Amino acid sequence: MAETLKTYIEQVIERSASDLHFSVGQAVDIRVDDELLTVSDGTLSEAEMDAILKELIPEDKQTELKESHSVDFSYDYEGKARFRVNVYEYKGKLAAALRLIPAKVMTIEELGLPEELREFASNKQGMVLAVGPAGHGKTTTIAAMIEHINANRADHIITIEDPIEYLFEPKKSMVNQREVGEDTRSFPQALKMALRQDPDVVVVGEMRDLETIQAAITLAETGHLIFSTLHTNDASQTIDRMIDVFPPHQQQQVRIQLAESLMGIVSQRLVPKINGGRAVAVEVLKITPAVRNLIREGKAYQIKNVIQTSGEEGMRTLEVSLAHLVASGEISEETAYAYALDKQQLANLL
Template sequence: MLNTMISEYPERDALLGVVIDNKGSDFYYTVGTYPAIKISGEIILVNEGIEIISPVAARDFAQSLITNDQHEKLLEAKNLDFSFQFQDSRFRGNISFQNGCYMTVLRLLSQNIPSIQDLGLPLIYQDITRTGQGLILVTGPTGSGKSTTLAAMINEINTNYAKHIITIEDPIEYIHVHKKSIMEQKEIGRDVPDYNTALIGAMRQNPQVILFGEMRDMHEIEMALKLAETGHLVFSTLHTRSAYQTISRIIDAFPSGQQNQVRLQLADTLVAVFSQRLLKKSDGSGMKLAKEILVKNTAISHLIRENELHQIPSIMQTSSREGMQIIEHDLLQFINDGDITLEEGLKYANMPKFIKENVNS
């Protein structure tokens, strides 16, 4: 069970209620300022009837959210990811230290797992879930909706196919129920000590589908490639800006003597890379999801093998019939439709010159 909030902390509960009522995405509680909520990409201070946060208040707030065991881990590692239930809502949290004081950042999670259609994602996302084996990556910065996209894709498999699915997360964000598939969700620190142990254990449980939250180092990338090579469909994430950069980042994580072998593995096992950004709408009413989509085909495999990664964007631009697109496709559409400003689009473009040359005047 996830931590369940109790009503011993009225001020904390009131602040969490403000986040929920205002549909905030993030909440910040740190020393020397007021509590803050991010709404539609803008950070707003909560200062009505609230004092500036003191070191003691920051400590008490953080400790009220976690168990004694979690607090011991926090003191040892100086950083803790966790999740909890508050009333009918769920939050993901991170506690760290700055200037010797506790700092808490919370993210409000959706209670319902959205479908691929709910997110407005193109059909290729649904098609990819039919793949029997290989590596599927969802990439982007923190707060770009990677976990939500992955949850929707896992839900698509769970709803339509009889599979054994294991997710390994830090922490668990969306709770999946058993539908057509058998679902196992393992949380780092609670169910398993670390990703490596969890992945080794997963291989012995004969799943068809494995999701693990993030490929953080060479060993986890190596394990993901091995699982994809041995008949599993593997989902994971990376904090990269583009499909091209994602492939380069994976290869560069290894010593030069191993990189050629990794290129061969990626050329064989990669299924797709979905890179994404959440952009502020020009009217301030919410966010727009911009997507970059790479689907491996013969040409992409060849470029990976031959270390000609710089040519990948060109293939993506000319392969729209296969579901591929560069992120500039969405950015231009949003700009021309008035959904986002030109400035916002240029901020997230991999090829700003392309945007300037093709935007409607």
């Protein structure tokens, strides 16, 4: 198998794939519309993998790979495409996962996202979260809201990412993008330093730990607009997950802080369309006084009921969004059921 990294990346671009996978001893796969497709004639040898990784991995990341057994970085392909890359070990061998980062930051409208996200981006302070499984467009959604601010407000935007994904061209706003491991040691350190950098908007690539969550909440409480992502299924689980990270004796205080600082949560899935491509299905939670009370009282499990009864206020469940996609002929009922969190509610809507 004599194909090169370039050959496989060109296939990703030509076939509008989202991901590219290399593993020693296995075929090379790409992901198209949520399905893995084999693009190599045979399996990847160690020598071929070494050649691919030599092209991929920056010299300064080699030591981190040896010490941590995995490493994240971004890769620019001839100015045509950028990828978020994770190289990792398995059974003493190496594998790599490359996620394509679209060259253009798409707008909220172009992505087919609800207008409520423009409202979220219009806030001057507080916290807005995009949540959902890996690979379902959370970073793209955050980027669209940031681009809305960039195009409409003279703000100072700081992004803290691992690695930097979308590249923003400053428009009305000033944009400074910082990469963990390159420009700062960690998310918590960058967030603490952000207080001294006069930001209006701060993007936290992912809230992975207590320190990061606490620092982000502090920024949101002190007059800044914070955007971030979490790997959670829906809004109520997101709130519980953030609170559960803290020791029991701190949790009530964190509930109070979140109740005051949260502005909105969008939970999303990229769902295969009947005619190819993927459609976005979303749950939208706006933080109303009723929702703030539920958060303070530790009743996040009741938030789903609020969303179901607050359609006129711009909220929607994932199932409502899926039902709309079925009604418009974009996705099948079978697909909708596969992605629904509450199949009974979906059945009632179809």
